[in-house]
Amino acid sequence: MASRKSAVLKNNEEEKQEEEEEEEVSDSPTEVKMSQIIMPCHCNHRQELCVGQLLKWIDITACLSAERHAMSPCVTASMDDINFEHTIRVGQVVSIKSKVNRAFNSSMEVGIQVSCEDLFSGHHWKVCHAYATFVTQRKETGERVLLKPIVPETQKEQLEYSLAAERRRVRMLHDDIIKDLLTHGCIQQGDSVEFSNAVAAEKTKVESVELVLPPHTNHQVNTFGGQIMAWMVNVATIAASRLCQTHPTLRTIDMFTFRGPSQIGDRLLLKAIVNNAFTDSIEVGVRAEAYQDLGTNRHINSAFMIFEVLDDHGKPCTLPRLQPEPLEGERRFQEAIARKKIRLDRKYIISRKQCEVPLSVPWNPRNQVYLSYNNVSTLKTLASRKKWRLSSEKDKVRLYSLEEKTMLSFRVDTEVDVPAHTAFSLLAELCNRPSWDTYYQKCDLIHQVDDDDFLYHVVTPSVHPRIHQDFILLASKRRPCGSGDSYVIALRSVLLTSHPPTEGCNRGEVLCAGFIIQDTKNNIYYNQASPEVLPYISSDIAGLSTSFYNIFSSLLRLLPTVQRHA
């Protein structure tokens, strides 16, 4: 018992240390803070802050950050998925902090943190985080204002800067992925079971019109984005309430995309309907159209919102099921099932703890984009940790280690005399790795997922005599997409039903490994973290250092040859 308690204390302490490591003082010129005390006029009938009101404050704060960087007017292009972890009550204080993570050409990603404070108990807690994309307005000539780059200062800012490029990739692919999954039949027929007490979808339908008046516009006299989101939340809440016949709580919003502007005098037609109701959650689809004259409607925004009904202890209640309308309703019903699966996969990938076994997550086309994002972001996050300790150094090959909780991670770092792109082309060719890394006995490509993501089967020696070890690895290979980026080759284990473990071969697992190659100093980092190898490695740091040194020496011998051929 005593040892368990000390382990808990140690974990809390380590968590605190990690938080301190992350809490660097930032003096980013784009940082904007807003605090609001929650008044009854901001709340719903349960005295909780309306999500629509929160979205308005988020949009204003983020826009101020964007415009501070752009030094010109900006519009909200999209707001990524938001998961509301807690509700905020009347009398509490909500604080919103935003800053520009990265500027691309005419668009930039703004990161937003929302927290809450109870003034009487002094407690603070995180409510949600969000990422919004803002675009500079066109000049009179029709050109967009090109943005100056962001120069990240702190380690946290550098990480966010680098991950913003990966998030942009996911954002741009978002609609195509959903369309692709829906057209390629990822929905299993038979998921729609008929329920005896089902509520007819028709009953949940909401259509509401708003006239855009001067108080609904932003400082550029277009309809204020936060107001559009608030109107959308309003109709979605009515639709969900009609299904559950009580007050639902909005938990998650799938990305808002502002497809086109609207102005004063426009009529906004807001439509919402429950697409599907699961055991304890409801998906509502919302669509916003703008028009001046009837029949000239422009589709300006769509979103999917997930509601729950909570009991007095905050636990989700069981909900009535939905009877979809024929044809279109059936389609929406099935698509909601596909989106729920995508959300669950994503939550599973993101919420997994480093020490959870098995480390591997099943790979499928549905979760590919999030697995890749997770693959790259885990490696970048590991590389950005501050507490790496130099364990040994030989001929400019340096071995660093980082000990945290149940994980021991390594970083091998050296400088090579070839351009970064040459080192990248060699290291990215995983099938050639057995030629310079004796640890890789065999490496076969199983499947090329897209231009930058690949699945491999790797065979290595095992600690047990006469038995091999094998791995199924997802390799995500990234070239820099702007100044300050590195080349990245991120590797992590995945489960593939087509390649189950075989007899006589130990299936190994890697949570995070790979290379980060920087052009400036031509450094190569190799990071690896895996609890299963911990007992073998920690007792033999010197042996490990020698083997890394040997591997890197072979690599260094090979690089000039590659350069000659490149």
Ligand SMILES: CCCC(=O)SCCNC(=O)CCNC(=O)[C@H](O)C(C)(C)COP(=O)(O)OP(=O)(O)OC[C@H]1O[C@@H](n2cnc3c(N)ncnc32)[C@H](O)[C@@H]1OP(=O)(O)O
């Ligand atoms: C006070 C709060 C601020 C507000 O209230 S703003 C009011 C609400 N927002 C609006 O009304 C915006 C409505 N939408 C629009 O005007 C346009 O769709 C929008 C966002 C300007 C994009 O126009 P396009 O003609 O498609 O632009 P483009 O193809 O030239 O691309 C320009 C840059 O924008 C990016 N972009 C476009 N749609 C996006 C999206 N959905 N998510 C993230 N980024 C997006 C695009 O990648 C491009 O970026 P970059 O120039 O390469 O950096």
